[in-house]
Amino acid sequence: xxxxxxxxxxxxxxxxxxxxxxVLSTLQGMxxxxxxxNADLYVFTFYRYLESKDEANTTGFAIFDLxxxxxxxxxIIMPNLFNDDRLVEIQRKKILESGxxxxxxxxxxxxxxxxxxxxxxxYKKLILHLINEHKLSHLxxxxxxxxxxxxxxxxxxxxxxxxxxxxxxxxxxxxxKTDWSYDTAYQVAKNLFTDKNxxxxxxxxxxxxxxxxxxRAAEENGIRVPQDLKIVGFDNISISDKVIPSISSVDIxxxxxxxxxxxxxxxxxxxxxxxxxxxxTIIRSSCGCVNEITPEQVQYSMSYNSxxxxxxxxxSQLRHLEDTFIKHETLMSLxxxxxxxxxxxxxxxxxxxxxxxxxxVIDSLQESIDSxxxxxxxxxxxxxxxxxxxxxxxxxxxxxxxxLIPENMISEESTLYxxxxxxxxKYLHGYYLSKNCLDLLLNKSxxxxxxxxxxxxxxxxxxxxxxxxxxxxxxxxxxxxLSDLLNRAGLDMYGFSLFERNNEEGxxxxxxxxxxxxxxxxxxKYGHLQGDLAVKTVADSIAKEIPQSYIAVRYGGDEFVIIxxxxxxxxxxxxIENHLAQKVKxxxxxxxxxxxxxxxxxxxxxxxDLLSAIKVVDExxxxxxxxxxxxx
Numbered sequence: 001x002x003x004x005x006x007x008x009x010x011x012x013x014x015x016x017x018x019x020x021x022x023v024l025s026t027l028q029g030m031x032x033x034x035x036x037x038n039a040d041l042y043v044f045t046f047y048r049y050l051e052s053k054d055e056a057n058t059t060g061f062a063i064f065d066l067x068x069x070x071x072x073x074x075x076i077i078m079p080n081l082f083n084d085d086r087l088v089e090i091q092r093k094k095i096l097e098s099g100x101x102x103x104x105x106x107x108x109x110x111x112x113x114x115x116x117x118x119x120x121x122x123y124k125k126l127i128l129h130l131i132n133e134h135k136l137s138h139l140x141x142x143x144x145x146x147x148x149x150x151x152x153x154x155x156x157x158x159x160x161x162x163x164x165x166x167x168x169x170x171x172x173x174x175x176x177k178t179d180w181s182y183d184t185a186y187q188v189a190k191n192l193f194t195d196k197n198x199x200x201x202x203x204x205x206x207x208x209x210x211x212x213x214x215x216r217a218a219e220e221n222g223i224r225v226p227q228d229l230k231i232v233g234f235d236n237i238s239i240s241d242k243v244i245p246s247i248s249s250v251d252i253x254x255x256x257x258x259x260x261x262x263x264x265x266x267x268x269x270x271x272x273x274x275x276x277x278x279x280x281t282i283i284r285s286s287c288g289c290v291n292e293i294t295p296e297q298v299q300y301s302m303s304y305n306s307x308x309x310x311x312x313x314x315x316s317q318l319r320h321l322e323d324t325f326i327k328h329e330t331l332m333s334l335x336x337x338x339x340x341x342x343x344x345x346x347x348x349x350x351x352x353x354x355x356x357x358x359x360x361v362i363d364s365l366q367e368s369i370d371s372x373x374x375x376x377x378x379x380x381x382x383x384x385x386x387x388x389x390x391x392x393x394x395x396x397x398x399x400x401x402x403x404l405i406p407e408n409m410i411s412e413e414s415t416l417y418x419x420x421x422x423x424x425x426k427y428l429h430g431y432y433l434s435k436n437c438l439d440l441l442l443n444k445s446x447x448x449x450x451x452x453x454x455x456x457x458x459x460x461x462x463x464x465x466x467x468x469x470x471x472x473x474x475x476x477x478x479x480x481x482l483s484d485l486l487n488r489a490g491l492d493m494y495g496f497s498l499f500e501r502n503n504e505e506g507x508x509x510x511x512x513x514x515x516x517x518x519x520x521x522x523x524x525k526y527g528h529l530q531g532d533l534a535v536k537t538v539a540d541s542i543a544k545e546i547p548q549s550y551i552a553v554r555y556g557g558d559e560f561v562i563i564x565x566x567x568x569x570x571x572x573x574x575x576i577e578n579h580l581a582q583k584v585k586x587x588x589x590x591x592x593x594x595x596x597x598x599x600x601x602x603x604x605x606x607x608x609d610l611l612s613a614i615k616v617v618d619e620x621x622x623x624x625x626x627x628x629x630x631x632x
Contacts, residue, residue: 029258350437
């Protein structure tokens with residue numbers, strides 16, 4: 001295995017994070033089987049969603065590009081959750097080319113082992129229960145998205161149950177289709193109950209979320225469940241037995257499917273094989289068969305406020321995370337503070353996790369470069385910007401794309417690693433990695449977390465770019481184009497604050513005044529191009545010899561002012577004069593280029609204003625210039 005410290009079997013799982021209960025239950029089964037075999041589970045999860053223009057955002061698909069199939073002992077793919085046949089086919093071909101054994105769950109794929117839940121009969125049994133046991137004949141069906149195998153299977157079971165009962169399919173109501181979510185099901189159910197003259201006796205829902213949404217819509221319209229309306233769902237999600245009324249449903253035994261998948265791969269069958277896990281019909285209160293309320297339901301209803309509190313905590317954490325980004329101007333400062341931030345706040349991320357970002361993204365953030373419109377690939381090198389182990393900050397370092405996991409996250413025990421893409425629109429930043437923690441998958445938290453993190457990165461980038469452009473504009477507005485030194489506006493912006501800061505901190509300020517000798521003669525006799533060259537030459541000598549803590553200003557046509565904190569007894573006038581002489585010596589000028597200097601050290605307690613101080617130094621320079629001309 002590539003860069004592995006411990007020799008263990010490794011299994012990769014390709015899944016989506018939308019069907020939370022199904023995914024978690026299946027992964028729990030896989031985890032249970034992996035612990036028995038001391039194997040590791042690598043879970044690669046993506047989110048496909050619609051943009052504002054109803055265009056599918058598939059940037060998250062890039063998470064599968066992290067998988068080098070040859071590094072694993074087996075692959076498990078959950079294609080029924082992808083909602084993208086093209087992506088499924090791409091991964092199927094890659095798996096077959098690798099020669100690594102693989103299992104497909106729910107949806108059969110050519111060339112791969114197959115494990116299915118026989119839930120069609122269990123779902124039909126639940127519908128027949130409504131018709132035969134409760135003597136109902138006018139039913140409504142709320143379905144799922146087109147093109148999905150599970151959605152189509154459930155619809156087929158509904159049609160078969162109606163026909164086998166001798167009922168007319170045209171007498172039944174087809175309310176609409178959902179995208180599996182509670183919100184879309186609620187809108188469908190609201191529309192269903194607007195027609196008071198054609199209300200069904202029961203509603204058959206494609207999943208439990210739709211069932212709970214329909215219960216809410218019914219109650220809002222004064223329809224009691226189950227007294228006035230029976231409702232059933234599908235999936236038997238974790239809260240189906242905790243809500244009031246509890247949901248009659250179908251348990252597809254996803255946990256057993258997960259166990260069966262790992263066991264099949266461990267058995268290494270020589271031929272492509274299939275296995276069946278049988279679903280179970282669950283009868284509860286929503287169809288009127290169970291009347292008592294369990295202690296778990298009471299506890300769940302009482303804990304509703306705490307669930308809301310947790311949602312608010314999650315939202316608050318995202319806001320604090322954004323604030324952390326906003327507070328820092330440099331990437332180094334930001335990443336150091338992110339470590340500190342996540343040390344204090346990792347309720348949802350778990351005690352062991354890392355955030356890895358493409359090296360190209362890091363470089364662009366450091367250089368304040370705007371991101372391209374689209375980039376959906378991982379770099380060969382990634383930088384760990386956050387590494388929290390056992391709840392404490394840990395060493396951060398660069399890793400190879402194929403390495404995937406920082407070495408301090410690798411352990412001898414059976415481990416589950418969760419990989420989630422971090423991106424903003426069509427721009428991929430990197431990925432989130434957790435160890436033995438699936439908490440972010442709960443309640444779509446991973447979707448919101450990864451999208452928000454990507455958006456915050458882009459905001460940080462935009463702020464950095466804006467700051468850089470502002471600085472460049474400031475430089476352009478304060479720089480003299482001929483001398484490349486500051487202009488008078490630059491003196492106003494930087495000189496006064498430097499002078500005042502030195503005074504406040506008790507530091508003496510040195511001011512030097514430089515004036516080019518015989519400038520009028522140079523311009524009149526040799527032309528203004530030679531005059532410009534003289535200015536550039538003197539300015540270059542000034543820039544080369546003064547320390548970085550000093551500023552230099554082109555004060556007039558041939559005059560320069562230099563200001564800085566006087567911390568060392570260095571004769572900068574002499575250094576500039578010598579540099580200029582050496583420079584002129586190498587040039588073929590038709591005139592002798594020299595300058596006159598004036599310099600004075602102003603103590604911090606003199607309390608002079610800058611312009612008055614410059615005037616004093618100008619007078620010193622003028623006396624030296626008169627001396628130069630008298631000698632000449």
